[in-house]
Amino acid sequence: MIDGRRNVRPIRWALVGGGAGSAIGYIHRCAATRDGYFQLVSGAFDVIPEQSKQFGKELGLDPARCYGTYKEMFELESQRSDGIEAVTIATPNNLHFEICKAALESNLHVICEKPLCLSSREAQYLRKLARERERVVGVMFGYAGHQMVEQARQMVCNGEIGDVRIIKAEFAHGGCSQASPQEKLQWRFNPNVAGPSFVLADLGVHPLYLMRVMVPDLKIEKVSCIRQSIVQSRAPLEDNAFVTMESNDGAIAFMWVSAVNTGSQHGLRIRIVGSEASVEWCAEEPNKLRYEPARGFPIILQRGTHGLYPSARAEDRIAEGHSEGLFEAWANLYRRFASAIRGETRTMDEPSWYPDIDDGAEAVLWVERCIESSERNGGWVNMY
Ligand code: NAI
Structure with missing residues (x-):
């Protein structure tokens, strides 16, 4: 604590x-x-x-x-x-x-x-x-700083869901479903400021990193992407995209990224489907992790409770039942950045991983590969 x-x-x-x-x-x-x-x-x-x-x-x-x-x-x-x-x-x-x-x-x-x-x-x-x-x-x-993301990682790494078969991720909000959202969002539609992508780079990189954290052995080998400018004035930048990914060990991943999912407030969620069970986490209820075994009833795991992995409890700031949120998740990552800067060794019971330059570079490469694929009407493109 x-x-x-x-x-x-x-x-x-x-x-x-x-x-x-x-x-x-x-x-x-x-x-x-x-x-x-x-x-x-x-x-x-x-x-x-x-x-x-x-x-x-x-x-x-x-x-x-x-x-x-x-x-x-x-x-x-x-x-x-x-x-x-x-x-x-x-x-x-x-x-x-x-x-x-x-x-x-x-x-x-x-x-x-x-x-x-x-x-x-x-x-x-x-x-x-x-x-x-x-x-x-x-x-x-x-978002990766939430404790229940660490819990999902530990469950996957310890074989609690069996072999990972499918990952379904989405970050699909409706904040830009109208042609003229807030003035301060406008730079996101300008390729000279935003870069070659809107939603893949702005939103998609978040669930991409959650996939890397929750399934650390996963290596994406190929991507297929189609992307659209649903509000046409945003072309050439996309405000909606669908990405399918194939990985080294046969698991397949699918991601929907959108800023035009009308009515959706935030819409970041990820489901890891294993051979024995699935886990699902949603950023709008970050203190919970849903665990669904092949047989038996689903269980909602709650932040701060007994029975979670020690590393998923190490960064609690208040006992179970109280809500922690995005500010705490970011503070968790800042603590880990500080440890890395000081060159400290963390105990086994604390998460020592943090989004680093390799993760940042991987996300940039992924956006490039998605764009390449979309230019070939969704044809498969090798990541490396
Ligand atoms: P914003 O447009 O609301 O704010 C940008 C700020 O940067 C303004 O204060 C502006 O005056 C300042 N600025 C611009 N040029 C500058 C310069 N040359 N020197 C010093 N300050 C300068 O943008 P927003 O939404 O805060 O996004 C900023 C970055 O954060 C973006 O790269 C965005 O992708 C990222 N972002 C990340 C989020 C996350 O969950 N990690 C969430 C939202 C944004």
Whole structure:
């Protein structure tokens, strides 16, 4: 159980993006600092320099450390004896590569929003640079931090569902089912900012990572994808896609990704079908995991209860019956990022895995392969 105690100094941390009115700045700041492993000391929060400085001041930071641009921040912070050690990148997609590159060149550890970058070439470049500089790069596939995701992983790894046969995943919300959703979502339909994909890169990479976590031995070998711009003004970017995947051990996976699933609030769920049982997890009820054996009655496993794997209980912050949510899930990942940055060895009873640069790069490659397949009317494309 996490109770807020720590015996280490917080990592001096900064945020690029995530400024006033942004979708995810607040959850990054809350999650990173929740357990005291990171301390926000600096930032370049906004594309408009004056607003960035003003926002930092309103957060209570030292005005001298509220910067107009990330370049200025990296340069001036590197000259301080108490300069930043890690940075989170929470800007629109097209900036992730250049900011991540600049951060690594400044010897900073990085937590980057998804997608890590816009091409495999960029991902390989970042991976090499991170290795050379011996820096940690985490990628915020935040849903994976929920404890019941770890429970599902342990159940699959310990053979509790038998051989994995089928994976059915979806992230299909209805937030963009009308032609003109909120103004602040508009960059997601612009290929110059979002990159070559809308929903595959924005949404699909989340269930893709959940598949990797819950079925760690799974290696996708081939993908077949068709994608559509249901709201036609979004072409060439898709707002809906269907992806089928074949894996190394014969398991088949299917994913529906959509932003035009009218009426759906969120719609992230994953079902792993085994030869003996199935497990199903849904982000809208993250404290639960449904277990359905071939014979007998289905069971709803509940976060925080006796009988769960120790690693699925290690990051509880409050006893069973109370709800924990996305902020806690992200805080779990931030704790693991902090452990990785410090080079700590975690006990067997704590999850030590976290979404890293390889996971980020794999997601970028997967999006590329899906696009390739869709350009061939859904023909099979090898992943590697
Ligand atoms: P947003 O448009 O709401 O906010 C972007 C923020 O970045 C704004 O504050 C903007 O002023 C700032 N910004 C833009 N250019 C900048 C620059 N050059 N320097 C400093 N700040 C700059 O975008 P949103 O929705 O917050 O998305 C940001 C990123 O987070 C995207 O890559 C998106 O894919 C990702 N995201 C991830 C989620 C997750 O579950 N992990 C959920 C939502 C978004």
